[in-house]
Amino acid sequence: MSARVWFRIHRRLFVAGWRRGSQYRAAALGGLIANATFGFLKASVLVAAVRAGGGELGGYDAASITAYTWLSQAFLGSVNLSGRSDLAVRMKDGSIAVDLLRPVDLQTASTAQEVGRALFALLPRGIPLIALGVLVGGMRLPIDRVSLALGALSILAGTTLSFLVVYLVAIAGFWIVETRGLQTAYMITAHFLAGLFVPVTLFPGWLLTLAWATPFPSMLQTPIDVVSGRLEGLSAMSVVAVQLAWIAGALVLGQLITRAGRRRLEVQGG
Template sequence: MRLHLAVFACGLRRYSTYRAATFAGLVTNSVFGLINATILLAVFAARPEVNGYDATDAVTQVFLAQALLAPVAAFGPPLGLGERVRSGEVAVDLLRPAHLAPWWLAHDLGRSAFSLLFRSLPTFAVGALVFTLRLPQGPAHWGMAAVSVALAMLVGFALRYLYALAGFWLLDTRGVNTAAALLGSFCSGLLLPLAFFPDLLGSSLRLLPWASMVQVPADVFLGKEGVLGGPLGGLALQAAWAAALLWLCAALTARATRRVVVQGG
C-alpha cells in the first residue's frame, strides 16, 4: 500500500508541473462548454423538453462532461504503457516489486486527482457563474455523485489500460487509441447527452462501459432515471463495469507478459 501511495504521489507531482498546459486545458474546456451550452439553449428554445431533459439539465451535463473530460481521459492521453511496450522498456517495469496494473492505476489516479482539483472544478465553476446549473440536493446526493466520479475514473483507467495492453500483440497502439477516442466520445455522452438519441439506441449505449465515464455520472448528478433506475442503479452499473474491466486488466496482463518481446536491444 505504501508503494502505491508513493506512486500516486509521483503521478500527482508529475502532472502538477504542467501548469501552463493545465490552464490551457481549463480555458479550452470552459470555452467549449460555453459554446455547446449556447447551442443547446437554442435547441430548447424551440422544444422545452427532450426525453425528460430540460434546458437546465442539458447545460449542466455539458459542463459536467467538460469537467470530467480530463479525469476520465475519454480523449486521452493514452497510458505510457503502450509506448513502453513498443520500445521494450516494459521489461524494466516487469522487474519492479509491484504488479503492472496496480502500479499504473496508482500513477493514473494521481493524474486524475490533479485534473479533478485544478481543471474540473474550475471548469464547472465557470458554467455555474454563467448559467443556472442543477446541483445535487442534500449530502447523500452529493456523496453518490462523488462516488460516481470516482468509479468513472476507474472505468476510464481500465479502458485505457486495455488499449495499452493491445501493444503486446500489435506492438503499436496509436491506431487503437485513435479509434477508441472516437468511439468513446460518441458512446459516453461527451459530445451529446445520450437522452437526445432515439430511445433504443440511447438505452443500449448507456449499458456500454464508455457511458459509465460521462453519461452515468451525469445521470447520478442530476438524479435522472437510467437503464437500471435512479442514482443507485447508475452506481451499480458503474461498479459492475469497474470490477469487470479491472479483472480483465489483471487477467490479460498475466497473459500478455508471457509474450514480451523486447524491441531495440
C-alpha cells in the same frame, strides 16, 4: 503481500501521480481555456435545441442541459476518453520490460498513478468549469450530503474505469506493439458513447441499448447524471453499482490479458 502493504503502495503511487499532475500548470490552464470555450459552444447549441423543442428535449430542460454541458466539460480533464496512456508509449519503446521487473502489479500500479494524475485535474479544470456553469449558465447542483458523497464516488469510479479500459488498449501492444490505431478507435467510440457531445439519453432506443452494453456511458454520463441530481436515490445507486461492476470486469480482464501477454512479450530495440 498483505492488504495493508498493498494499500500503502498504491496510495503512494496515487499521490505520486497527483503530484505529477500538479506540476503542469500551464497545461492545466491551456486545457481549462479549451474546455471552457467548447463549453460555451455546446451550451449554446444544446440550449437552442431545448428551446426549439418547446422547453423540453428528451427529458432535459434548459437548466438540466446546462448542468450536463458544464459537468461534461468539467470531468473531461479527468476521465480518459483519448485512449492515450504512458503505458502505451512504454510498451512501444520497450521500457515495459523494466515495469514488469517491479514487484508490483502492472495493471493496478499504473492505473493508480494515472488516476492520481487525472483526479488532480479536477482542481485546476473541474472546479473552475463548474463555477463557470453556476455563474454564467445558472446551473444548480444538489448539495445534500448523500448526493455529494455519491457524486464523488461516481467521479472516482468513472475516472478509474476509463483508465482501466485504456489499460486494455495499451496492453494489446503485447501482441501488436503499435496501438495508435486502437487508441484512435477508442477515442472515437468513447467520445460518442460516453455522451460527450450529446447526452446518451437522447439516443434513439437501439443506439441507447448499444451504448449501455459498453462501459463508456459509465465513464462520463453516469457521473454527470449523479452529480447533477438528474438521478437520485435508488436509481443513482444502481448506476453507480453498474460502474463498479464494469470496474470489476475490466480488472479481471486486464489481469487475464496481462498474464497471457507476459509470455508473448518481445521487447523491440535494445
